[in-house]
Amino acid sequence: MTDSTIPRLSTATILGYPRIGPDRQLKRAIEGYWAGRLELDDLEVAALELRRSTRARLLALGLGADDGSIPGDFSFYDQVLDVALTVGAVPPRFERLLDADGRLDLPGYFTVARGEGDLAPLEMTKWFDSNYHYLVPEIGPTTPFRLADDRVVSLFLEAAGDGITTRPVVLGPVSFLLLSKAVADDADGAAAPSDFTPLDRLEDLLPVYTELLHALGQAGAPWVQLEEPALVADTWDVPRERVLAAAARAYEVLADELARPERPAILATLSYGGADDAVDVLSGTGVEAVGLDLVRGDVPSAATLAALGDKVVVAGVVSGRNVWRTDLEAALAVLGELDAGLGGRAVAEGRLAVTTSTSLFHVPHDVRVERGLDPELRSWLAFADQKIGEVITLATALTRGRDAVAGELDAAAQARRTRLEHAGVVRPEVRARVAEVAEADYRRPPFADRAPVQAAALGLPELPTTTIGSFPQTTEIRRARAARARRELSEEAYTDAMRTEVRGVVELQERLGLDVLVHGEPERNDMVQYFAENLDGFAVTEHGWVQSYGTRCTRPSILWGDVTRPAPITVGWTRYAASLTTRPVKGMLTGPVTILAWSFVRDDQPLADTATQVALALRDEVGDLEAAGTGIIQVDEPALRELLPLRAADRDAYLTWSVEAFRLATSGVRDETQVHTHLCYSEFGEVIGAIDALDADVTSIEAARSKMEILPAIAEEGFSRGIGPGVYDIHSPRVPSVEEIAELLAAAAAVVPGRLLWANPDCGLKTRRYEEVVPALENLVAAARQVRATL
Numbered sequence: 060m061t062d063s064t065i066p067r068l069s070t071a072t073i074l075g076y077p078r079i080g081p082d083r084q085l086k087r088a089i090e091g092y093w094a095g096r097l098e099l100d101d102l103e104v105a106a107l108e109l110r111r112s113t114r115a116r117l118l119a120l121g122l123g124a125d126d127g128s129i130p131g132d133f134s135f136y137d138q139v140l141d142v143a144l145t146v147g148a149v150p151p152r153f154e155r156l157l158d159a160d161g162r163l164d165l166p167g168y169f170t171v172a173r174g175e176g177d178l179a180p181l182e183m184t185k186w187f188d189s190n191y192h193y194l195v196p197e198i199g200p201t202t203p204f205r206l207a208d209d210r211v212v213s214l215f216l217e218a219a220g221d222g223i224t225t226r227p228v229v230l231g232p233v234s235f236l237l238l239s240k241a242v243a244d245d246a247d248g249a250a251a252p253s254d255f256t257p258l259d260r261l262e263d264l265l266p267v268y269t270e271l272l273h274a275l276g277q278a279g280a281p282w283v284q285l286e287e288p289a290l291v292a293d294t295w296d297v298p299r300e301r302v303l304a305a306a307a308r309a310y311e312v313l314a315d316e317l318a319r320p321e322r323p324a325i326l327a328t329l330s331y332g333g334a335d336d337a338v339d340v341l342s343g344t345g346v347e348a349v350g351l352d353l354v355r356g357d358v359p360s361a362a363t364l365a366a367l368g369d370k371v372v373v374a375g376v377v378s379g380r381n382v383w384r385t386d387l388e389a390a391l392a393v394l395g396e397l398d399a400g401l402g403g404r405a406v407a408e409g410r411l412a413v414t415t416s417t418s419l420f421h422v423p424h425d426v427r428v429e430r431g432l433d434p435e436l437r438s439w440l441a442f443a444d445q446k447i448g449e450v451i452t453l454a455t456a457l458t459r460g461r462d463a464v465a466g467e468l469d470a471a472a473q474a475r476r477t478r479l480e481h482a483g484v485v486r487p488e489v490r491a492r493v494a495e496v497a498e499a500d501y502r503r504p505p506f507a508d509r510a511p512v513q514a515a516a517l518g519l520p521e522l523p524t525t526t527i528g529s530f531p532q533t534t535e536i537r538r539a540r541a542a543r544a545r546r547e548l549s550e551e552a553y554t555d556a557m558r559t560e561v562r563g564v565v566e567l568q569e570r571l572g573l574d575v576l577v578h579g580e581p582e583r584n585d586m587v588q589y590f591a592e593n594l595d596g597f598a599v600t601e602h603g604w605v606q607s608y609g610t611r612c613t614r615p616s617i618l619w620g621d622v623t624r625p626a627p628i629t630v631g632w633t634r635y636a637a638s639l640t641t642r643p644v645k646g647m648l649t650g651p652v653t654i655l656a657w658s659f660v661r662d663d664q665p666l667a668d669t670a671t672q673v674a675l676a677l678r679d680e681v682g683d684l685e686a687a688g689t690g691i692i693q694v695d696e697p698a699l700r701e702l703l704p705l706r707a708a709d710r711d712a713y714l715t716w717s718v719e720a721f722r723l724a725t726s727g728v729r730d731e732t733q734v735h736t737h738l739c740y741s742e743f744g745e746v747i748g749a750i751d752a753l754d755a756d757v758t759s760i761e762a763a764r765s766k767m768e769i770l771p772a773i774a775e776e777g778f779s780r781g782i783g784p785g786v787y788d789i790h791s792p793r794v795p796s797v798e799e800i801a802e803l804l805a806a807a808a809a810v811v812p813g814r815l816l817w818a819n820p821d822c823g824l825k826t827r828r829y830e831e832v833v834p835a836l837e838n839l840v841a842a843a844r845q846v847r848a849t850l
């Protein structure tokens with residue numbers, strides 16, 4: 060029997076919840092298993108306990124037990140990898156890991172994620188404009204698709220067994236293919252034929268999704284959430300019309316192939332932005348509900364809303380991306396506008412639900428545990444658990460009227476008021492300094508004039524060798540920092556321990572024969588948090604961990620007020636390292652764009668204005684480093700590409716202010732001071748022009764992991780400054796051989812003149828172990844010497 064009515068969806072839901080656990084339980088369990096401290100069974104038990112406690116928490120916070128309002132979004136590593144394995148898209152190099160039924164067990168899953176021996180892992184790249192990184196599926200012209208894994212179904216049944224009807228969350232087919240990398244069928248990760256794109260495989264993939272929906276229907280799932288964030292971006296290689304046609308086709312098939320209740324009702328979500336054309340496409344299909352990001356996107360036009368017909372609109376009015384308390388009045392106004400646009404009876408008819416703009420996995424769990432935060436600042440914030448409260452408040456206002464939540468509305472308004480009025484939010488002296496910034500502050504003399512002055516001052520060989528900054532963050536370093544935080548180690552003893560570490564790192568680099576040394580960054584818990592701890596206008600959390608990739612997490616800082624640098628931050632460490640060697644030591648800073656990208660940033664002024672303030676604080680630090688005798692200063696901007704808007708029309712404005720912020724931070728130096736920058740964790744081909752515009756003397760850029768895919772862009776754009784395309788993939792424990800590195804360097808030397816080429820790893824070494832780093836750097840130095848001799 061078919062069921063044409065839409066199953067009830069609670070008025071309050073969330074699109075997803077942090078997956079790592081409030082105490083990073085999943086991280087600890089998985090890393091314990093990797094380290095051999097935990098058996099596989101124990102890991103499964105730890106994961107089950109986390110899923111259970113998460114469901115219990117969401118229930119306690121007020122989400123419904125029986126209406127699919129609790130998302131089922133558990134992942135051992137990454138949600139994109141999960142779909143790749145669900146649809147059987149395991150690259151051929153992992154075939155020997157499959158069991159007789161063609162399934163991959165959990166150890167095999169981790170191998171695909173992290174690599175092992177000669178098995179290279181899937182590439183990792185930025186998830187939209189966030190600091191989360193997903194694993195990139197490899198899809199070829201004949202990659203076989205089949206329902207290879209039923210974990211989505213078993214997780215639904217597990218929750219159902221505990222009395223909770225979840226809403227399984229699965230990346231939708233169009234986004235899955237758009238986020239995939241085209242490869243040739245026969246070789247692993249090799250480039251695909253130039254006329255092939257993974258989206259070509261939609262027709263082959265859809266039957267697998269249909270089968271999955273059928274299995275979920277059989278299991279009794281009332282709802283499934285198919286996420287289609289890729290539809291809000293218009294910057295794919297594939298033309299927009301083709302993306303929209305694919306979405307139309309996909310949801311026509313998925314909605315029509317099976318009649319409910321053979322399949323769950325489909326909530327198709329469009330997070331990370333707004334796109335009326337994508338909403339229109341979904342309106343034309345049989346999906347039961349559409350999720351909109353109304354924080355990044357606008358309320359759709361009247362015509363688009365009207366076209367939605369009787370579909371449920373799941374309105375993302377609570378941000379999944381930042382930590383500020385929601386302006387509940389503004390959110391209610393948006394919901395009112397939506398209700399009106401949907402005919403005025405959407406709430407009454409159960410066609411309007413309240414949700415988050417994205418999954419909440421971009422924010423920490425609970426602000427109440429942050430006892431170290433100033434209580435006033437804390438009162439301005441909402442982490443995941445508080446955001447669920449906001450969603451429920453707004454839903455209650457819709458269903459029972461605003462009087463039912465008058466207290467919550469008042470409290471939110473009061474918090475906003477105290478935030479706006481706080482003396483640290485707008486500081487006249489900071490505003491005055493920004494107003495005085497002049498055109499000349501963004502400019503250095505031409506590179507062609509600086510380069511010979513620097514060459515003479517530094518006396519480096521051709522193809523100089525260097526590293527990106529950090530050396531392994533050993534357990535001892537982290538323990539020392541943790542002990543300092545617990546006040547078991549004095550500030551003095553901690554500084555001594557870190558200086559000892561710096562001394563070891565300098566000695567090692569001298570022994571290895573590197574040309575430009577670093578101090579190794581042992582004193583930094585994180586390349587952004589460390590600066591946030593030393594700048595005014597920022598706050599940091601104790602427990603605010605957010606997943607960055609796999610088991611790796613960061614604690615994004617909170618940029619809440621006007622920014623200044625009360626005192627030099629890095630100068631002492633750099634000077635100490637320099638005192639131990641006669642070779643040049645690079646000063647090491649994190650750039651303004653990256654500091655913003657990896658923090659939760661104030662939402663009361665344009666990002667560009669905040670960037671200017673951070674740039675000025677860094678400019679002071681750059682000046683002090685130079686005055687202390689530092690001849691090379693690196694300002695890392697790994698997140699430059701990350702913030703690039705998902706809509707083409709917004710990109711120029713972003714690139715203008717981000718490049719200006721970098722230049723403001725770095726242009727106050729003398730000609731002989733060599734400014735370096737470093738970029739990683741993204742594909743930079745399309746922003747090479749902007750990288751050139753940063754006007755850094757030398758740019759080190761991740762390249763080894765993607766097998767030097769960046770070189771053609773460097774050549775085509777006529778990149779005219781120093782460049783170090785990475786020749787050691789630091790994401791893998793593998794030690795690259797001298798031959799391998801020499802081959803990469805030779806490929807780079809074919810494109811870049813020898814006097815501009817540097818030899819360096821892809822990124823910092825903080826996540827690696829010395830056992831890997833030492834031989835890898837030995838090989839890097841040997842390979843550079845080999846290639847240098849041929850230049």
Ligand SMILES: CN1c2c(nc(N)[nH]c2=O)NC[C@@H]1CNc1ccc(C(=O)N[C@@H](CCC(=O)N[C@@H](CCC(=O)N[C@@H](CCC(=O)O)C(=O)O)C(=O)O)C(=O)O)cc1
Nearest residue numbers: 190537538540541584585586587607610611612613657740
């Ligand atoms: C370069 N990357 C970074 C991004 N974003 C950042 N904010 N920072 C980055 O470096 N985005 C892009 C990439 C993403 N890559 C990474 C790479 C590595 C990590 C990582 O290793 N994270 C660590 C935590 C790092 C940290 O903050 N360390 C602190 C606290 C350490 C800790 O957990 N301490 C223990 C106690 C110590 C002990 O007894 O062992 C505790 O608190 O319980 C520090 O060093 O002081 C991770 O483990 O996940 C992230 C992103």
Ligand SMILES: N[C@@H](CCS)C(=O)O
Nearest residue numbers: 527528529695697823
């Ligand atoms: N200097 C930093 C850059 C990481 S992107 C490091 O070496 O870790």
Ligand SMILES: [Zn+2]
Nearest residue numbers: 697739822823
């Ligand atoms: Zn890096």
